[in-house]
Each structure stands twice: as structure tokens, then as C-alpha cells.
Amino acid sequence: MLNGKQVLYSGMQATGTLTLGNYLGALKNWVNLNEEYECIYGVMDLHSLTVRQEPAAFRKNARSLYALYVAAGLDPEKNCIYYQSHVSGHAELSWILGCFTYMGELNRMTQFKDKALRHAENVNAGLYTYPVLMAADILLYQADVVPVGVDQKQHLEITRDIAQRFNAVYGDVFTIPEACIPKAGAKIMSLQDPQKKMSKSDENANATILLLDDKDTVIRKFKRAVTDSDTVVRYGEDKPGIRNLMDIYSCVTGKDYAAIEKEFEGRGYGEFKLATGEAVADELAPLQARYQELMADKAYLDGMIQRNDEKAEGYARKTLRKVQKKVGLTERRF
Numbered sequence: 001m002l003n004g005k006q007v008l009y010s011g012m013q014a015t016g017t018l019t020l021g022n023y024l025g026a027l028k029n030w031v032n033l034n035e036e037y038e039c040i041y042g043v044m045d046l047h048s049l050t051v052r053q054e055p056a057a058f059r060k061n062a063r064s065l066y067a068l069y070v071a072a073g074l075d076p077e078k079n080c081i082y083y084q085s086h087v088s089g090h091a092e093l094s095w096i097l098g099c100f101t102y103m104g105e106l107n108r109m110t111q112f113k114d115k116a117l118r119h120a121e122n123v124n125a126g127l128y129t130y131p132v133l134m135a136a137d138i139l140l141y142q143a144d145v146v147p148v149g150v151d152q153k154q155h156l157e158i159t160r161d162i163a164q165r166f167n168a169v170y171g172d173v174f175t176i177p178e179a180c181i182p183k184a185g186a187k188i189m190s191l192q193d194p195q196k197k198m199s200k201s202d203e204n205a206n207a208t209i210l211l212l213d214d215k216d217t218v219i220r221k222f223k224r225a226v227t228d229s230d231t232v233v234r235y236g237e238d239k240p241g242i243r244n245l246m247d248i249y250s251c252v253t254g255k256d257y258a259a260i261e262k263e264f265e266g267r268g269y270g271e272f273k274l275a276t277g278e279a280v281a282d283e284l285a286p287l288q289a290r291y292q293e294l295m296a297d298k299a300y301l302d303g304m305i306q307r308n309d310e311k312a313e314g315y316a317r318k319t320l321r322k323v324q325k326k327v328g329l330t331e332r333r334f
């Protein structure tokens with residue numbers, strides 16, 4: 001509990017720009033849950049270092065991510081939106097938690113296995129211990145709920161296991177967090193290969209909608225989306241491409257699958273793809289306008305970042321000191 005409310009914690013890697021998957025699977029849900037909880041959101045720049053970054057572009061991406069959180073509707077005056085790397089407690093707690101994590105557990109992480117395959121030239125220890133740092137992020141703020149897309153479920157499970165293991169030895173130090181996965185949009189698929197998750201690292205630009213894509217680009221990408229040879233807009237196991245588009249359309253319009261099937265009865269895929277593209281572009285337009293304003297207002301963003309970094313540091317320090325004391329590290333005198 002923080003300020004009388006349960007704590008919501010989440011974050012995204014500061015790599016490249018966000019996709020429609022990040023938005024529908026996470027960011028939009030954060031905005032929906034925002035009023036209910038005391039919310040803390042991190043720009044996860046330390047996690048991004050597991051893959052080589054070009055320093056100047058990386059710094060720009062981190063700031064852009066901060067602005068996108070705010071542009072999507074998270075008010076930095078009411079929510080603690082901060083940079084992970086500005087709070088040293090993440091790295092410090094991560095070390096301690098690493099000593100409570102088994103290699104067998106980390107070996108089972110499917111994201112590690114995937115990423116190790118994709119970055120075969122750089123399978124570094126950071127990539128391997130990535131879930132421990134993520135556990136530290138969440139546990140440092142005593143989070144109750146963590147809204148994420150379905151691909152992060154396994155990382156939430158290991159976080160809970162680490163926290164329970166620690167608590168079993170030292171008493172109730174950590175709150176055990178729950179993953180909060182949205183009903184629709186938890187796994188948005190590639191527009192070019194509906195068996196694959198939509199991802200910013202996809203080599204095919206048509207596979208991914210970026211949050212900063214303009215209207216024409218969004219519509220063009222949806223028009224080219226891969227579907228099956230049928231023509232009926234129906235939510236079926238055998239129609240992964242249409243299912244994905246229906247998920248997206250449902251998330252942005254709030255209509256359920258039955259309503260969507262009815263709306264497009266007898267109208268075919270072409271019209272449905274165009275309508276989905278338009279609905280997405282309309283949803284993104286105000287966010288993009290707000291984003292441009294924010295990026296132009298250096299003083300405002302800098303002020304918000306500093307204020308929230310300090311706030312986050314205060315919350316984190318409390319948990320970190322408690323953990324250090326519990327494990328028997330000598331108290332520091334400065």
C-alpha cells in the first residue's frame with residue numbers, strides 16, 4: 001500500500017519506438033487502471049543494455065518513451081514516471097535477488113532462449129539474468145499488480161517465486177505481485193505473419209504498426225495485412241490473421257467479436273482491413289499530437305523526470321534498506 005492505495009507497477013524497454021502491441025497489450029491498460037491504483041511506471045533503460053545500443057539514439061529513445069507514456073494519458077504529476085537507471089536500488093536489489101534465484105529457473109525462461117537465438121553473437125550474462133532485474137524492479141516498489149502483455153507472464157511467475165522464497169526465510173519483506181493481463185490485446189500478432197508476435201525488432205516494416213506511424217502508413221499496413229483465402233469476417237481458430245485484426249479492432253472500438261461480425265456481414269476483408277486501419281489511426285492521432293508537444297517542451301519533461309526520479313528513489317530506498325538489514329549486511333552510516 002502506498003498513500004492508501006494498492007501499488008501498480010510496470011514499464012517498457014527503452015529500445016526503438018513502441019508498437020501497437022506495446023500499446024494495446026500494456027500502455028492502454030495502464031491508462032484504464034490508472035485511477036484505481038497508486039501507479040509507478042519505469043523507463044526500463046537498464047534492460048535495454050542487454051542488446052547493444054548506439055548511445056545517442058538510445059538516449060533519445062528513452063526520452064521518447066517517457067513522452068509516449070505521458071502522451072498516452074499518464075499524468076506525470078499524479079503518477080511516478082521515472083528512469084530505471086536513475087534509481088540505483090534496482091541494480092543493488094537485483095544482485096541480492098540473484099543470490100535467491102536458481103540457474104535452473106533462469107534456464108527455463110522462454111524469452112531468454114528466443115533472444116539468445118536472435119542475438120547469437122552476444123549471449124551475455126545480462127540477457128540471462130534479465131528476469132532477476134525485472135523482479136527487483138517490481139519488488140522494490142512493493143507492487144500489488146503488474147499490467148503486462150502475455151509474453152511477460154513467465155517473468156511475473158519467477159518474480160513471485162523469488163519473493164516467496166525470500167519471504168520464507170526473512171518474513172514478510174516483499175508484497176507478492178499479481179500479473180494483470182488484458183482480456184483482449186494481450187498478444188497482438190505480426191500483420192505479415194499472424195503466428196508471430198508483433199515486435200519492434202521485426203525486419204519486415206509492414207509487420208508492425210509503430211505508435212508514431214502517420215495515418216497513411218497505418219492504413220497501408222493494414223490493407224496489406226496477411227489473412228486467409230476466405231472472405232467472411234468471423235472469429236475462428238482457423239483464421240489467425242482475421243482473429244488478430246478483430247482483436248485490434250475490438251480493443252480500439254470497444255466492440256465485442258459478435259458485434260464486429262455483424263457489422264461486417266457480407267462486406268468482405270477489404271472493407272474490414274480499411275476500417276481497422278482507420279480506427280487505429282484515429283486512436284493514435286491525439287496521442288501523436290500530444291507527443292510532439294511534449295517533445296518540444298524540454299523544461300516540462302526535464303522537470304517531471306527529475307521530480308519523479310527523486311520520488312522513486314525514496315520509495316526504492318525504503319525497501320532496499322529493509323532487505324539489506326534482513327540479510328545481515330552492515331548498516332551504513334552515511
Ligand code: TYM
Binds near residue numbers: 025026147148150188
Ligand atoms: P517490453 O518492452 O518488451 O514490452 C512492454 C510491454 O508491452 C507488451 N507487449 C505486447 N503486448 C501485446 N502484444 C504484443 N505484440 C506485445 N509486445 C509487447 C509486453 O508484454 C510488456 O507488457 N521485460 C519487460 C519490461 C520490464 C517490466 C519490468 C515490465 C522491465 N521491468 C517490470 C513490468 C514490470 C519488457 O521487455 O517489455
